[in-house]
Amino acid sequence: MKIYGVVGWKNAGKTGLMERLVTEITGRGITVSTVKHAHHSFDVDHPGKDSHRHRVAGASEVLLSSRNRVALMQELRDQDEPTLDHLLTRLSPVDLVLVEGYKRDAHPKVEAHRSETGNPLIAPEDPTIRAIAxxxxxxxxxxxxDLNDTKSIADFILSEVGL
Structure with a gap:
């Protein structure tokens, strides 16, 4: 699997760019999975649902399955956060994994940047950032x-990873 990241400060346009890239690249017949790093506690489960009740009761893992999707939730329960490399081993094989966040990891990345945020660029200090959107x-x-030139950004990423 090839891996490429999208990084940037809060409100830089990372998620919108990721969404557009997934649509553009899968539209070319290339299989894509995504990994998103969250800097806060998050929940994909809802109180009162069976899976939430299993997790709250103490289950280490809860696997939810239907004919439409499968979701595996793990409770770290005071364990260290898994590394990106470890998480990638858990994915089913695809052509390309797009990673949102993990800006300190060594994989190649494009930086999303919006001037209105007033944040400095990360790229000048980070050689793993290969381009800026x-x-x-x-x-x-x-x-x-251009942040909205999804086709050109996708062309660049696919060229970088050899797809």
Whole structure:
């Protein structure tokens, strides 16, 4: 599996870019999975549902399955957060895994940047960022794409990973 990341500060456009990239790349017949890093506690379960009740009761893992989807929830219960490398071993094989977040990991990335946030670019200090997708013109030592030019960004990523 090939891996490529999308990073950036909060409200930089990462999730929108990820969504558009998945649509663009899968539309070309390439299989894609995604990994999203959350910086906060999150819940995909709802109080009162059977799976939530199993988890709250102390189950380490709860596997939810139907004819439409399968979801596996794990409670870390004071264990260390799994590394990205470990999480990738849990995915079924696909052509490309797009990763949102994990900006400190060593995989290649594109940085999403919106000028209105006022945040500095991450790229100048991070050689793993191979390109920037921005809503403003930038002069950089690596490719800069319009944040909304999904086709060109997808072309760049696919070229980078050899797909």
């Amino acid at each position: 921005s809503d403003t013109a930038l002069t950089m030592d690596r490719p800069v794409f």
